[in-house]
Amino acid sequence: MRHHRIAALAAAAATLAAVAACTEEPAEESADGPIEVVASDDACEVAVSEAQAGTVTFQVKNEGAKVTEFYVYAEGNRVMGEVENITPGLTRELIVELPADEYETACKPGMTGDGIRSAFTVTGEAANLTEDEALQSAVDSYKEYVHNQSTALVEQTGLFTDAVIAGDIETAKALFPVARTYWERIEPVAEIFGDLDPKVDAREDDYPAGPTDPAFTGFHKLEYDLWITGDVSASAPIAEQLMTDVQEVVARAEAEELSPLQLANGAKELLDEIATSKITGEEDRYSHTDLWDFAANLEGSEAAIASMRPVLEERDPELVAALDERFAAAWAALEVHRVDDGWKLHNELSEDELQALSNAINALGEEVSKVAAVVAE
Amino acid sequence: MKRRHAIGLGAAGIAGAGAGFAASRLLPEPSAQAADPAAEAIEFYGEHQAGIVTPAQDRLHFAAFDVITSDRDELIDPHTAAPPPPPRRGGAHFAGPGGASGGDYYAPPDDTGEAQGLPPSGLTLTFGVGPGLFTDADGADRFGLAAKRPEALADLPGFPLDDLDPAISGGDLCIQACANDPQIAVHAVRNLARIGFGTVAIRWSQLGFGRTSSTSLAQATPRNLMGFKDGTANLKAEDEDLLAEHLWAPEGDGAAWMTGGSYMVTRRIRMMIETWDRTSLAEQEAIIGRDKAEGAPLSGGGEFDEPDFDAVHDGAPAIAVNAHIKLAHPTSHGGARMLRRGYSFVDGSDELGRLDAGLFFIAYQRDPATGFVPVQQALAQNDVLNEYIKHTSSAVFACPPGVADADDWWGRALFE
Structure with a gap:
């Protein structure tokens, strides 16, 4: 073997x-x-x-x-x-x-x-391969993942913002969680660019005046317009800006050199995202589509870990076994909430169901937090 | 290979909060200087678990866990747990071989770190298993242990006036962490919970302060948040014959694995502090049956004199027939006694600005059916105090006998 x-x-x-x-x-x-x-x-x-x-x-x-x-x-x-x-x-x-x-x-x-x-x-x-080559191939493999996700992110964000600009609220609502899926899968990479992440993904409580603050832009501002006011007549500039910002993030992400440590920390950060803002329903508080983001974070974390798998197998096969087990358990906990090609809304889940998801993410997060030290060896 | 240890601990599962985990690893070693007795270490190993007759410490962090694995091996296998680390400078033990800051720089620290530099502070960890560990809600045998469930470990019956919140009641396992420094108690629970992620998950937890009972003749009787001395008539560590009769499960008392153990009942009792505080002193004393200043029974004498329930003042019983000490007194219940070890709590205030405060009642006994249950039935039906209190959480656990040595572990006789 x-x-x-x-x-x-x-x-x-x-x-x-x-x-x-x-x-x-x-x-x-x-x-x-x-x-x-x-x-x-x-x-x-x-x-x-x-x-x-x-x-x-x-x-x-x-x-x-x-x-x-x-x-x-x-x-x-x-x-x-x-x-x-x-x-x-x-x-x-x-x-x-x-x-x-x-x-x-x-x-x-x-x-x-x-x-x-x-x-x-x-x-x-x-x-x-030498060890260095193995680590480099992990980074290259993940960059390939980022590239593919970025391509889809630009396409899907384009469809979403076009729908907003056209005033087609129902279509825009359906596309919102789909476009976000690609964003959430690679968010740790986007977060490297500190100035752009808030423009794309900030939430109302990041601004003094809340949802009507003129500085509030990005996905969640459009989510507010779509679900809360139901009025997108003035949303076109926000949509256009979002598209510009996403393209900028993607261009910078493609040019960015990543390290194995960044991959490992990114995998952990995605799970922290789930634990702090998806399970609580804070992320998509107007649309309640948090489980889409949850699944995307989990996929992104799994992809980063998977790209490092050959290195991890070599250095710590017990950790790989534990990771496999815990990822499977987290997916099993989430799968029960699947509806057709999407997910139940956050506000349709009971306290007990949210608790079970939280338990699974805590268990997984403890193992994923050990990966950085292994690749940093 | 620090990571392996950490994985081992995680997989040890109950490791998390239970049997397989050598709890001694979180217990500090006795330190060289004995300046402050409250800072000293308490012996973990022994015939009985520490934290029961141990003179009650000042602080509590109590945690109830749900077992979330369905894998028996994961739950009970102690062999994957790492051997205890060597004692550290300053005498304290920390979670994991890397401790709080001695591990890999790129890995999260094994230990959460807030106990660094603090003395052992009398920490005790007391472990128990709840009815839910044996069978699930549908009666199915969860881990092949159902036949070992003692009769005495039965779900408590419902009592009149119960206002229980299921989210903060019950639990498959529990850890009672007591210490004279709250940070030491919290550290223990926090690290056990972390080690247990994936196997056990905290269901609810409760902080407590100001022990509300004395469990040794050497301790003065403390006061609860109603301002009354509490625990005057408690079982004490020195009453060995009474402990043998009322506290410890003897051989032949049911499940063999519980010989030398004890059954724990916990109740979170919210006090309606604001209305109690505007009740006259006369009424407060009549409700309790003792005087507020000294704790003496209203029938006369001092705090430790037996109440005389036949005494009459001005043509009426000196101690009302529905006074708290009358209803709770062993003579009203066939002589059954409990060892109470509760703590006060203030969990902030509620949405109306009222203190969310009260007594986190903990009682140990040989069998709740003859200990807590008849007393609470009498209290729930007749106690005038009910106007000022509300039971919001309830749980029952079987606390196995003590851990013999470093090769032994909590509940070994149950799981092996």
Whole structure:
């Protein structure tokens, strides 16, 4: 098993890095040609279940009625590559560099949940990595995640702000938690830019005059307009500003160098976010869509940990086992509140249900807080 | 490999707040200088758990836990717990091998740190298990322990006038942390709760101050927030024959694992302070049955003289038939006695600006069915004091015998 892991680390250095890419243009052919994936609302048919190590291209066609996503996961849900926002009828490609290992492919109709999974085996040769290379590959892998989430964030924020500008309140309300999902998954990266985070995500109590304070902008100001006043006639400038600010955050995030320590602390901070502002219902106090943010924070934390998994497996396999167990328990606690492709509203949960979520996050947070010292060794 | 230890503790689960955890690790060692007796350490190991007949300390942090794992091994396995760390400078023990500031710089400290530099302060940790550990609400056996549940560990019956909040009642496990410095008691509960995340979760907790009972002849009788001496007739550590008869569960008394243990009842009793304070002294004394200044029974004599319930003043009983000491007196209940160990509390004030204050009642006994239950039935039906008090929380726990040594742990005989 250990051998296997090290082999998996292998290709990472040169390749894993940032090679997953998505494009609507036909890409350079991989050795055996693209692997066709037919996605529908209840199936995910991958033409073959094996490939040679190296560049692998998937061609994903969405024949369903829901927007879907396609992922390739290594052990522990480490994202090797993903393509987001495949709208019905569209075909998109995922080009991903895969060292020899066991993987899973997944389609996510509706863009939520574990997805429809299949095993995918990659065989071949690969070289060993140094410790520094392993850490760098963790950072590269996470940066790839940030890149993919950022791309979707810009797209979804655009749809959301367009709806606000068009005065289409119902559509805007439906898109609000979806756009925030991509924001919340990578929020620790956005928080590096201290000036932009408040403009995008501040809450009314950050301002002396509360919700009507002229300085109050961003997602939550629009949330206030949509849910509390129900009047977006004067919201267009706020929406336009939000779009500009999100694009600025994304541009800066792409250029930012991250350290393994930042990944580890980011994973912990996302759980702290859940513990302090999602479980309490403070984050989305007008719309009560806090569980969407909760799930996104949890996904973001898990993605950061997953990117470091090879290093953690090498240095502290007991911690990895504990992390797996606690992440699974946290998801199990949250899953019971799923409704279709979304989540129950915060104010529909009982005290006991919130307590159970809090217990799961506390348990997980204690383990995740140990990761920083392991990667800092 | 500090992290492994930490994981081990977490997995030890009850580690969290229970059996597998060597509680001694949070207990300070006796320090060299014995300047202030209140600062000294109390022996943790022994036939009985400390914190029962131990002379009552000044402060309390009581915590009730829910067991949230369904994995029996996780709950009880003591072997994953790390060995106790070596004694530290200053004599204090802290959670985890890294302590408060000796661990990895990039890791959260193992210990939360607020007890650094403080003396042991008489800390005792007393552990108990509630009925819910054995069977769930539907009667299902949770951890294969149902057959070991003692008859004496029964849910308390409902009493008239109960105003119980389920959110601050019951619990699968409890820790009573008592110390002469509140920071020491809070530190113990906080670190145990943290170690237990994922296995046990705090259900409710209560801070207390100003012990309201004396549990030793060496202690003066303290006063509760009604201003009256409380616990004059309490069982005392020195009454060994009475303790054997009324406090400790003897061999053959039911569950073998409880031999040398005791049953604990807790009640959070809110006092209607403002209305009590505008009650005349005459009425206050008549309600209690003792004089307020000395604590002497209204039948005459001094504080420690037995009340004479037959005494008559001006043609009426000197002690009213519904006075608190009459209704609560052992002679009214077949001689059954309890060891009370309660604390006053003030949890701020309520939405009407009234002090949210009262007595956090704790009583230990051989069997609640002959101890607390008949007394409370009598009080709930007839006590004039009920006009000024309200029971808002209730719980019952079986506190197993003491931990013998460093290889032993809380409740071992129950779990093994």
